[in-house]
Amino acid sequence: MHDGGQAAVMEAHWGGGAAPFGATWQKTMMWIFIVTDALLFSGLLCGYAFLRQAAIQPWPKQSEVFSIPFIALMTFILITSSMTMGSAVTAARLGDHKKARTMLAITIFGGLCFLGCQAYEWSHLIHEGARLTGALPGSTLAAEGVPPVFTQAFFVLTGFHGSHVLSGLIILIVTLVRWSMRKTPSQGVEMAGLYWHFVDLVWVFIFTLFYLL
């Protein structure tokens, strides 16, 4: 049984008027999935906020632990990649095959840069004594009075987000290959784009709530 054929049959029967929200079921499904995933991040962020509120030790100054300009650069890279993703979606919708391809490739490059920065940041912090369970006794970070909750939340939040960036990149690469082989309609690019925007948006929250506030 071919799923494509079956989907066509079923869509032919949707006759209740315009599709709700003007979206096909594929796009609706993507949207709902994104909401679910967003709530997963909210759960983690709320957990972090709860523990930070309840912490007995003072919370360290982020600007002393991290290089905020560097994090801002990471954020800038990711937001730029969101913009190029937007261009890719527009181009795909308009049928500009080549432009969509180029823009997708740039987006992927942006995502890779972000992951590279993150790897650098992690190794830097680990070098300074950050461990999943807390600051290593006697390390620079321990001297700064970093409580365990801080490093735990750091690794779990950014790690979880990083894994989302990674899966977003895989989706983008698959989309790029399929788009180049003309195997996916523009909706495929759109859906990959939705996910990518979501991953970027989550970062904005993490940046604000963990690095700035």
Add this chain to the structure above:
Amino acid sequence: MATHAAHAEHAHAPQAFIWKYVFSKDHKVIGIQYYVTAMLMALVAGLLAMLIRVQLAWPEKDYTWLGKIFPMGYDVGGGFGVMRPEFYAMLFTMHGTIMVFFVLSTAPVSGFGNLLIPLQVGARDMAFPFLNGLSYWTFLPGCLVILASFFVESGAAAGGWTSYPPLSALKGAVPGSGTGQTMWIIGMVFFIASFTMGGLNFVTTILNLRTKGLSMFRLPLTMWAMFLVAILGLLAFPALVAACIMLVFDRHYGTSFFIPAQIALNNVPLLTQAGTPLHQGGSPLLWQHLFWFLGHPEVYILMLPALGFTSDILSTFSRRPIFGYKSMVLAMCGIGFLSFIVWGHHMFVSGMSPYLGMAFAVGTILIAVPSAVKVFNWLATLYRSRIRFTTPMLWAMGVISLFISGGLSGVWLAQAGPDIHLHDTMFVAAHFHLIMAGAALFGVFGATAYWFPKMFGRLMSEPLGKVHFWFTFITYYGTFFPMHYIGIAGHMRRIYDPYQYEFLKPLQPINELITMSALILGASQIIFFVNFFWSAFKGKKAGENPWEANGLEWTTQSPPPHGNWPGEIPEVHRWPYEYSNPDAPRDHVMQHEPAGAAAGH
């Protein structure tokens, strides 16, 4: 042409047994797979409940013979066959977990949802059949892991179905906190993944695949329930996933999200070699918040389908349009919304600010309003109608009865004051078994009898069904009603031997009565299983529409063929509750009959 495509689709129905019945993508097969798996899990969880009950009535008896079956559970070596306390904790933990997630979030939602959604919205299948098949094959490993956890060396998880830390966060806390708890987490992750895949399909199918003319306000209330349940699940389960992620880090990678510094195991503080606390800065309360943010919507995930089934069954057998259709929909939406802002009522004794407690109490009491709307609408539907007392109808009325009795005790527990006395007593067990477990269970039995023709093309035996109903109804109340009383008297829940306390000793006769009733309750379920299998093969053949009902599922063969309708999908002209319209030629007008068939509407 659509018809051609439809016929072509038929020709493509898979032929090999394994693709047709095992790794099927057909929503009806998947629905039945889910249903049967869940009912087998119910059998296991029910047997665990029997062990719990026997223990509570006669804790001092010699259970050497049971010890032969569960060597880790009874102190056989010590000469006595007396239950070990930690085994009791494993029993109620696994009983609760299996019943809540693997039975009553599964049979009504994934079972009947899959079976009914395409049939009632007029689609050939779910939106994404492959994802649907995958969801079942993710669920099954979850079941197996949960079942297997009884057979690992240190036994199953023992932290309650709520898995509160530190019992769940410290591997050495109690025997079940080791491998058993790990398997609990793995099983739950499988379950949540499968529920999410199913939920995505539910929402998109109901939104996007409705047939021509089927507006949202012409959907059967069962479909509204499924729609809301899927949304509830998709919004609530992520909180538990987030909590489980942190829990796994706590358990296996040494973090302390849920573990505070001042923690001791067997009176030995947990310290590093340097003498500093091993864990620092965590809070077990964080788990409680995240868990109950899921947990309260979860009880409505159990309940709402039953409320939907009840509305549909009630209308069919009282031959009356459901009273206040739109208010029913709004009530369900209201219940769904409120369920997200009341989770704190499970934490009144956790030392929360009284102002916060008051807010949670008010929110909880507010849920009584939409709930009462539903009950009054049901009663108005029944009022002065000519009821056909079929088995599904009996179950539906049972749901109403349990919904009322359980709802009344809910009003007590919703308020922080009384709850401080009643929290963690058998009163709570009585309350949630009536309203959540009972109503959902009765809903499943009713739906089984009602939609059996669409599963197997046959009707279930009415006499057997009625005997099963009356036995279950009476013993269900017999089991859970007296628990209110012993709860108020101070009998705590989750205790393996209440009579270690002098003041609980006088309650033993009542506990014996409850256990007797529970044993009969358990035994009467044999009637159901016999009826189910006998009817599936030998039952009376059902026509297309044995109950003279109106929904789209009754416009096709029983059981429906692959693709659901042999020809074109019917078009919808009205809501599904057109009963006893004086202007119509018959006492019911089906959803697909053209406008001429019924004047008005």
